[in-house]
Amino acid sequence: MELLSGADMLIRSLQDEGIEYIYGYPGGAALHIYDALFRQDKVKHILVRHEQAAVHMADGYARATGLPGTVLVTSGPGATNTITGIATAFMDSIPMVVLCGQVASTLIGEDAFQETDMIGVSRPVVKHNLSVRHPEEIPEIIRKAYYIAATGRPGPVVVDIPKDMTTPNERYEYVFPKKVKLRSYNPAIRGHAGQIKKAVDMLMAAKRPIIYAGGGVILGKATDQLTELVRMLGYPITNTLMGIGCYPASDKQHLGWLGMHGTYESNMAMHHSDLILCVGARFDDRVTNATEKFCPGARIVHIDIDPASISKTIDADVPIVGPVDAVLKEMITLVRESKEKPDAEAIAAWWKQIEEWRAFHGMRYETSPDLIKPQEVVEALWRLTNGEAFVTSDVGQHQMFAAQYYKFDRPNRWINSGGLGTMGFGLPAAMGVKLTHPDDEVLCITGEGSIQMNIQELSTCKQYNLPVKIINLNNQALGMVKQWQDMNYESRHSESYMGSLPDFVKLAEAYGHVGVRIDRKEDLESKLKEVLAMKDQLVFVDIYVDRFEHVYPMQVARGSMKDMWLSKTERV
């Protein structure tokens, strides 16, 4: 029998859970835990410069690997600083466990120093939260936390740990439970066979089908099954911003991504379809545009692990609750064995129509003889990295350009805050990826607004040698805000101009990194090559791009999916 203090039990449980990295920041209520961390070397701790960044790091790690990330912070301000990160992970269903110190249980409720009701504060943005009431419970709580975070529809789980639960000289028997029992939590393990059969029959009978896939395919590790099914059927596929990489972008069946800034052909095909097979997506308002005008002729099959995602905004004709990989596998078998075959003539006509749309617009932008267009920066990066980099992003125009012009053929490589749209996500997320993928190229495509929301992490990058490449598409404005003001407020640029920008080159140098400025179009390609050749250096590339560029296509507000601006002057 092994006797351990609560703090040692906590660290030991993390070891037994197989956790390699935790990201965090110490403080009073977490000091027993930090001491236990010091006395071992299996679990490595990364000291960030702001707790929000610790959460985004854990998040980037989780998105790149599919494994839950881990965060450790102190009570009060340490805990509240994690909230934006937790909400970001929650909106995108990212598995993670956030361990928060808390004041001693004897002080709770007394407005003690650095006391915050973290269970209450985090409640609306977590999948679940747990609080430790006795040190002996720690191993079981840790096991439960990871189990809940990583299974079903994943999400963040907060564990609140009062300081007296980790007192060094109070020891208890350590038992790491082999299994977790939760009578009230049983995520579906397969879809309803009858519903799956019905869906396949509908797929076979469809004349204008489209597959609409989302982040659930990536989270559910079902990209192989999805690709197989789509290729077997020969139908067009589009995916959400979160689903980028779930199907190879370079494949001709792929129409690009859909929604507010999706491709013309994706949005047109969705609108005119007669059958939508939705796999692990959630008919988010950035996809559907006005729901009452959404795809008037389409019947809908919706596969999702979360029943609450089905028929929430758009009613499904055939709901299928289950893990996407298992459901798709069954569909593949049924399609293979089906006596009915797709209507070849109808499908050919459908493709002909889609190709016309594709030819009409595709992805395009106007180049300029002297100005650097943000789109061409992304295209150059895509070429120079053979489309194989991990790309994290922040929020704004640069994010949309990155998603539009970097073509991802693999899952887990496009990493952005889609649901919450958190500026400041990009750099720490890139750090979380680089730490565990040291040999891969990791780009953070950002804007001069977003990068300043977590710029302090340049220091963390120095400490842990994280040579990510920061690509700052510097348009000297909160570009996306400015675009909306151009389009909806007669170009009244209220507070969207960013004056007094720092010299990012000097700033990077001050943190011990390399800074490169690109402001001439003819230098773009050669300088980017030089940057990418600096394998062991973090390089901050400050690129002065056209300040007046807009992101297109853009759906017309309150219209249907097919109502779009294609440029500043063309509206369809």
Added chain:
Amino acid sequence: MRRIISVLLENEPGALSRVVGLFSQRNYNIETLTVAPTEDETLSRLTVTTTGSDKVIEQITKQLNKLIEVVKLVDLTEGAHIERELMLVKLKATGSQRAEIKRTVDIFRGQIVDVTSSVYTVQLAGNSEKLDGFIQAVGTSGVLEVVRSGVSGIARGEKVLSL
């Protein structure tokens, strides 16, 4: 439409606040809410009455089911069910009012559970309409204080909500 949703909930600290938080967070109505432990002390039984379109009610039940501490739930209004609410009312009762109130209490099958020279305290159980009816019958001018428990409900017949 008005619905009565009955929930078996882990009897743990914080579980109730998750249920209540869900309703305000997602803009759902709570009309009444009752909760108490069951014969199995690890479980609480919670009854919530709410209103909303079928779509909203579907979301409410799905979102409730997603809460880790919700073990099981049923929308009682989908089948035959019994609903009861308990009310205690303090009424001004002097002179001829006393006999009058006594008669009304009898008609509604209530009981006078406490008496002073000027006040009756009446206990009444029934569905919410019956309780409303009683208040109407005695007239709001004589009512000094009302306390209602909120609705509890149970399915008719063999159907049970248990583990």
